[in-house]
Amino acid sequence: MRKHILLLFALVLTVSFKAGAQSLLENSQVSGSFQTDAQYYMLDKGINITDLMGKKLGVNGFGKVNYTNGNFSAGMRFEAFLPEMNGFRSELNGVGLANFFASYDNGFIGMTVGDIYDQFGSGLVFRTYEEWSLGMDNALRGARVVLRPTQGLTLKGVYGRQRFFWAPYLERDMGNDDYRGIVRGVDAEWDLNQSISSLNNSEFKMSLGGSFVSKKQADQSSFYNIPENVSAAAARLNLGYGRVSFSTEYAYKINDPSAINNFIYKEGHALMSSLSYSQKGFGAVLQVKRVDNMSFKSMYTGKQNDLDINFIPPINYTHTHSLPSMYTYSTQPNGEMAAQLQVNYTIPKGTALGGKYGTKLAFNMSQVNDIVRDSVKFGNAMALSQAGTLGYASKFFAVSDHRFFRDINFEVDKKISKDWHLTAQYINLYYDIETIEGHAGSPVVKANIGFMDVTYKINKRQSLRLELQGLWENEVHKGYEVEESEKKDYQKRGDWAFALLEYSINPHWSFSIADKWNYGNPVEEYRDHYFTGTVTYIHDATRVMLSAGRQSEGVVCVGGVCRTVPASSGVSLTVSTSF
Amino acid sequence: MTLLLMALMVTGLQAQSKSDLPNITLKDLNGKDVNISKLSNNGKPIVLTFWATWCGPCIKEHNALNDVYQDWQDETGVKIYAVSIDDSRSTAKVKPMVEGKGWDFDILLDVNSDLKRAMNVSNPPHTFLFDGNGKLVYQHTGYIEGGEDDLYEEIQKVAKKK
Numbered sequence: 001m002r003k004h005i006l007l008l009f010a011l012v013l014t015v016s017f018k019a020g021a022q023s024l025l026e027n028s029q030v031s032g033s034f035q036t037d038a039q040y041y042m043l044d045k046g047i048n049i050t051d052l053m054g055k056k057l058g059v060n061g062f063g064k065v066n067y068t069n070g071n072f073s074a075g076m077r078f079e080a081f082l083p084e085m086n087g088f089r090s091e092l093n094g095v096g097l098a099n100f101f102a103s104y105d106n107g108f109i110g111m112t113v114g115d116i117y118d119q120f121g122s123g124l125v126f127r128t129y130e131e132w133s134l135g136m137d138n139a140l141r142g143a144r145v146v147l148r149p150t151q152g153l154t155l156k157g158v159y160g161r162q163r164f165f166w167a168p169y170l171e172r173d174m175g176n177d178d179y180r181g182i183v184r185g186v187d188a189e190w191d192l193n194q195s196i197s198s199l200n201n202s203e204f205k206m207s208l209g210g211s212f213v214s215k216k217q218a219d220q221s222s223f224y225n226i227p228e229n230v231s232a233a234a235a236r237l238n239l240g241y242g243r244v245s246f247s248t249e250y251a252y253k254i255n256d257p258s259a260i261n262n263f264i265y266k267e268g269h270a271l272m273s274s275l276s277y278s279q280k281g282f283g284a285v286l287q288v289k290r291v292d293n294m295s296f297k298s299m300y301t302g303k304q305n306d307l308d309i310n311f312i313p314p315i316n317y318t319h320t321h322s323l324p325s326m327y328t329y330s331t332q333p334n335g336e337m338a339a340q341l342q343v344n345y346t347i348p349k350g351t352a353l354g355g356k357y358g359t360k361l362a363f364n365m366s367q368v369n370d371i372v373r374d375s376v377k378f379g380n381a382m383a384l385s386q387a388g389t390l391g392y393a394s395k396f397f398a399v400s401d402h403r404f405f406r407d408i409n410f411e412v413d414k415k416i417s418k419d420w421h422l423t424a425q426y427i428n429l430y431y432d433i434e435t436i437e438g439h440a441g442s443p444v445v446k447a448n449i450g451f452m453d454v455t456y457k458i459n460k461r462q463s464l465r466l467e468l469q470g471l472w473e474n475e476v477h478k479g480y481e482v483e484e485s486e487k488k489d490y491q492k493r494g495d496w497a498f499a500l501l502e503y504s505i506n507p508h509w510s511f512s513i514a515d516k517w518n519y520g521n522p523v524e525e526y527r528d529h530y531f532t533g534t535v536t537y538i539h540d541a542t543r544v545m546l547s548a549g550r551q552s553e554g555v556v557c558v559g560g561v562c563r564t565v566p567a568s569s570g571v572s573l574t575v576s577t578s579f
Numbered sequence: 580m581t582l583l584l585m586a587l588m589v590t591g592l593q594a595q596s597k598s599d600l601p602n603i604t605l606k607d608l609n610g611k612d613v614n615i616s617k618l619s620n621n622g623k624p625i626v627l628t629f630w631a632t633w634c635g636p637c638i639k640e641h642n643a644l645n646d647v648y649q650d651w652q653d654e655t656g657v658k659i660y661a662v663s664i665d666d667s668r669s670t671a672k673v674k675p676m677v678e679g680k681g682w683d684f685d686i687l688l689d690v691n692s693d694l695k696r697a698m699n700v701s702n703p704p705h706t707f708l709f710d711g712n713g714k715l716v717y718q719h720t721g722y723i724e725g726g727e728d729d730l731y732e733e734i735q736k737v738a739k740k741k
Contacts, residue, residue, distance in 0.1 A: 020585065029599060031697075031698070031699055032699055033699035033700075033701055035701055064699065066696075066697060066699065068601060068602070068697070070602070071602060073601075073602075073697070075696075083650050090715060105602065107614075117691065117693075117696070118691060119666075119667070119690070119691050121667075122667035122670075123666070125669050127667075129666075129691075132701070161645065191610060191612075193609075193610065193611070193672065194611065194612065205609060205610055207610055225664070238610065240609070245674070247671065274671035276671060276674060276675050277675070278674050278675045278677075278678035279678060280678060280679070280681055281679065282678065282679055283674065283675025283676060283677070283678040283679035283680050284674055284675055284679075285671050285674075285675045287671055307651075309667075311667065312612070313666065313667045313668030313669075315668060318632070318633035318668075318669065320633060320634070320635045321635070334708050342672055342675060342676075343675075343678050343679070344675055344678070344679020344680060345679055346679060346680060346681045357646070358681070360642075360679075360680055362679070383718070413638075413642070415642070416644075421639075455724055457724055457725065460725060460728065461725060463723070463724035463725065465724070504723045504724055505723075505727040506723045506726055506728070506729065507719070507723060507725075507726060507729045510723060536721075538719070538720060538721045540717070540718055540719055540720075540724070541705070541718045541719065542720070543702075543720050543721055576701050576720075578698075578699035578700070578701065578705075578718070578720070
């Protein structure tokens with residue numbers, strides 16, 4: 001009898017397991033990725049690296065696994081910084097499970113618990129994201145609910161605490177006297193074209209959205225009276241008709257004294273709008289932005305790129321070549337007025353200028369200035385941006401004469417023949433290094449930059465690519481007088497030349513050598529060569545990159561958020577794969 | 580009996596996965612929702628290629644793909660979706676760039692990097708090829724001059740299978 005029951009049990013178990021396993025396995029997928037970046041540092045007197053500060057090796061690595069089965073998904077990410085590479089925050093040092101989540105979404109309702117990445121609108125009041133190359137992760141650990149009650153309507157709610165490196169997710173946890181607040185937010189988005197059937201295929205497009213976010217953080221200050229609940233709200237609108245589209249978002253934040261805004265009790269504003277026109281072969285977009293006291297962090301004492309609740313997107317052109325990207329703008333959350341115009345045009349094939357393949361042209365201009373600040377009453381006196389006061393008054397449309405940044409550039413991209421391809425760009429740059437990088441007293445960078453990038457296809461498998469770049473400063477170059485005490489501020493200043501030669505064998509190999517030369521630095525000892533050699537091997541989704549040489553001091557920026565990279569010399573290796 | 584059970588279990592375990600296209604909703608350039616798991620191309624192959632307006636090699640790859648896209652479509656019926664991972668700093672630039680460069684692909688916007696995370700893309704460009712049933716058959720990271728020829732070989736293999 002017992003044997004029969006056991007057998008029956010086994011059969012039921014097997015059948016149900018089979019059924020279960022079938023549905024479980026039929027739809028289940030496991031995927032993931034790994035990446036390791038390592039750098040071995042060496043002494044190099046030529047570029048003033050005479051002490052490694054006890055760090056010979058930096059290793060940043062992560063491994064992530066995702067599991068999905070129909071409407072269910074879950075994942076986790078391990079991270080290891082043993083120790084972190086130079087230029088990354090020292091708080092990253094360590095190993096652990098940095099991120100995990102479980103999520104269910106059937107189209108009507110979606111729920112996620114764990115670490116959440118999301119954004120409301122363009123992120124002016126809420127955005128959590130992760131950027132490996134910056135060592136940045138402000139994920140919200142908590143819960144999220146998404147509801148889609150009818151076609152075109154999406155409602156979202158989030159609740160949790162943000163990641164701060166390896167600090168445990170407790171209220172009082174930062175290892176010193178700092179607290180980290182709770183973040184709560186709701187967002188609604190209504191797309192009229194999807195929800196109203198008569199508009200489904202209309203040329204006219206419209207969607208609306210609104211969000212509300214609040215943070216709750218204990219007041220730990222014995223000096224200021226810090227508001228424990230700080231809320232922010234935003235409204236957005238997207239309109240389109242045929243080839244024209246317009247979108248705008250406005251955000252408001254109540255007073256939120258913090259280390260970033262020097263503890264002023266002023267409210268914050270942000271406005272971002274864009275207007276674009278496009279048709280086959282031609283596209284143009286104009287964007288404007290105003291930011292006024294909009295840093296929003298879940299720890300008001302924070303001063304660096306951590307625990308940001310919102311994201312203020314920079315709208316300037318993102319350069320990717322070596323010299324053009326040397327001076328990259330980073331967002332000034334305390335105030336900026338920005339405008340940007342981008343035009344793309346393709347001269348059609350078969351015309352005199354278009355040739356056989358057409359010629360692609362692009363023009364971009366962007367400029368950022370400060371906002372205008374007027375003093376406000378404080379007691380019987382007037383005060384300007386003074387801690388503990390209302391800070392300043394600012395007229396909404398007034399633009400300060402103080403220019404932070406300007407970039408005017410023009411690019412030609414041309415396939416000359418079956419085997420030759422050319423890209424060339426000219427850039428005129430104005431970069432207020434004192435404001436953007438905090439080098440007090442340093443003269444503004446005014447420079448002309450040009451590059452050409454030529455590719456020659458030797459045959460079906462092999463190609464050669466040559467990059468030539470130059471950066472010429474208008475004022476700071478050889479002969480510019482630099483005081484002995486200020487020398488350090490001129491480490492990367494003056495004129496630069498850059499050349500790169502790359503030989504690639506499709507699909508696996510690429511070899512390159514490059515030299516970046518600060519030949520026109522006003523300080524003679526900084527006129528260094530930064531020579532590097534790189535070998536890359538790619539196989540399907542695996543990439544191995546080994547490079548050796550010198551890396552110049554610089555700034556790595558993604559999305560207006562930057563980290564500085566100190567000069568180094570040595571060998572670096574990157575291995576990444578996904579499956 | 581045990582053997583039978585084992586056989587049953589093995590057949591259960593051998594069941595093939597249906598589709599590798601994740602259940603994630605993105606928007607197209609008209610703001611319309613597109614659920615990736617529901618992408619279909621009448622049994623013909625689908626290519627998803629991750630790119631960004633600020634990614635040089637991606638633009639090179641797209642220019643190269645665009646030159647041959649019409650031929651590829653005629654020969655294999657393949658459909659290319661170019662997934663932009665531009666975030667709010669540059670989403671407004673996507674449409675003018677795509678139109679200005681004259682690309683013919685379907686463009687999807689992954690503003691919050693949801694699909695990028697789900698498909699484990701570390702760095703663009705990253706290209707995925709799915710067969711007519713949504714099964715992932717090939718993926719490749721990076722772009723080297725001529726890389727489109729290898730992608731096309733894979734597409735032809737998949738198209739022939741049908």
